[in-house]
Amino acid sequence: MKPEIQKENGITQGVIWKQLLYFFFPILLGTFFQQLYNTADAMIVGRFVGKEALAAVGGTTGTLINLLVGFFVGLASGATVIISQYYGAKRAGHVQKSVHTAAALALSGGTVLTVVGIMIAPMALHAMDTPEDIMDFSLTYIRIYFIGMIPNLIYNIGAGILRAVGDSKRPLYFLILSCFTNIGLDILFVAILRWNVAGVGIATVLSQVLSAFFILRTLRHTTDSYRLELSKIRFDRKILIRIVKIGLPAGFQSVMYSLSNVLIQSNINSFGTDVIAAWTAYGKIDGVFWMIMGAFGVSITTFVGQNYGAGKYDRVRKGIKICMAMAAGTAVGMSVLLYFFGSYIYLLFTDDVAVLKQGMEILHFLVPTFVTYVCIEILSGALRGVGDALIPMIMTCLGVCVLRVVWLFTAVPKRPEIKTVVFSYPLTWVITSILFLIYYRYFSSLKKKRGKE
Numbered sequence: 001m002k003p004e005i006q007k008e009n010g011i012t013q014g015v016i017w018k019q020l021l022y023f024f025f026p027i028l029l030g031t032f033f034q035q036l037y038n039t040a041d042a043m044i045v046g047r048f049v050g051k052e053a054l055a056a057v058g059g060t061t062g063t064l065i066n067l068l069v070g071f072f073v074g075l076a077s078g079a080t081v082i083i084s085q086y087y088g089a090k091r092a093g094h095v096q097k098s099v100h101t102a103a104a105l106a107l108s109g110g111t112v113l114t115v116v117g118i119m120i121a122p123m124a125l126h127a128m129d130t131p132e133d134i135m136d137f138s139l140t141y142i143r144i145y146f147i148g149m150i151p152n153l154i155y156n157i158g159a160g161i162l163r164a165v166g167d168s169k170r171p172l173y174f175l176i177l178s179c180f181t182n183i184g185l186d187i188l189f190v191a192i193l194r195w196n197v198a199g200v201g202i203a204t205v206l207s208q209v210l211s212a213f214f215i216l217r218t219l220r221h222t223t224d225s226y227r228l229e230l231s232k233i234r235f236d237r238k239i240l241i242r243i244v245k246i247g248l249p250a251g252f253q254s255v256m257y258s259l260s261n262v263l264i265q266s267n268i269n270s271f272g273t274d275v276i277a278a279w280t281a282y283g284k285i286d287g288v289f290w291m292i293m294g295a296f297g298v299s300i301t302t303f304v305g306q307n308y309g310a311g312k313y314d315r316v317r318k319g320i321k322i323c324m325a326m327a328a329g330t331a332v333g334m335s336v337l338l339y340f341f342g343s344y345i346y347l348l349f350t351d352d353v354a355v356l357k358q359g360m361e362i363l364h365f366l367v368p369t370f371v372t373y374v375c376i377e378i379l380s381g382a383l384r385g386v387g388d389a390l391i392p393m394i395m396t397c398l399g400v401c402v403l404r405v406v407w408l409f410t411a412v413p414k415r416p417e418i419k420t421v422v423f424s425y426p427l428t429w430v431i432t433s434i435l436f437l438i439y440y441r442y443f444s445s446l447k448k449k450r451g452k453e
Contacts, residue, residue: 101239106158308385373432
């Protein structure tokens, strides 16, 4: 049976704010469970193994994982964009080719990450000045984690395919199942069997295999144009070039973000295990904010991609304005909640007095500045949706990553305090947001489409 494109598409036809929220909430819940997935690892090892294990699982290793995995996920985001555009334009044949090229990218990328991640982990951890008291834990965890790279990328890229065609619910269901599986295995392997950090790593890999299985099952059994047939998984040269053209800037941007975070983590490592543990726990707390912003970003990318593919440029611009307003209001609300109630969340990770003190100092300094990031997430997501990725990548790399590195090498040596290090975040967010506003208003691809509805 030849797959067919669906006849009605609410994303290109429905009330804008309703469609954004309809798409936003499943993504938000999915990101919440992804955060819970990672947070459970940190909570369980922090409580049952100790603060050294907490620092190892979420701090230095997390930064290194994001560096490598983020590049391939960013690269694969190009597939999500072009699939959403082809799907919105009802070009079934191109959707098919894009899906199978994306699947080939997941398999090859996962293989490369497994090999590279295991090989460079010891050198990278030493280069980041990882303290000796957490080095063994860090090596154990990261090596096990990278064994699961193929199912990790299959889920992430497969979920991107489903979201590109407007299906944000099933990736959520699979992630929820995987999340609770991970928590149950964490408790079994760490709290009961006492496998320490290795138990957390094994639980993570097994859970990723489960989510990848259900994503593959869904893609193989659909009758729509995004159906996956294993015998057709291969690279289509033209599609791959388009994916790379759109996705490579996003992948490179992710690498630059991660490299700057590696430098930040290296600076934080110099303050000792207490600060590393505090920063790890803070990363799980402010993850609530990041998951909300990320959900808005994914929502606007798909919304813009499908409407742009359908030629509805005025609807694209209206959607961006509405999404920006919703994201800004949410950022302010989250800042208030975390500022006054974040201390209670810290207690879920540890009751160590020194760690709690350092953590609250970081939290009270950073959370009031969250709103300064909104323009970067929403406008970069919208511009990706129209395939305008290169200039936004350059702006982000210069405004966030390069400036952050300059700050770390110039300001931190003069005033070596934790606040000096973390100030690099709001400083770079403000400057980059201004750059995005100027580019979007006066130079972007969407400006050229004004009046061409």
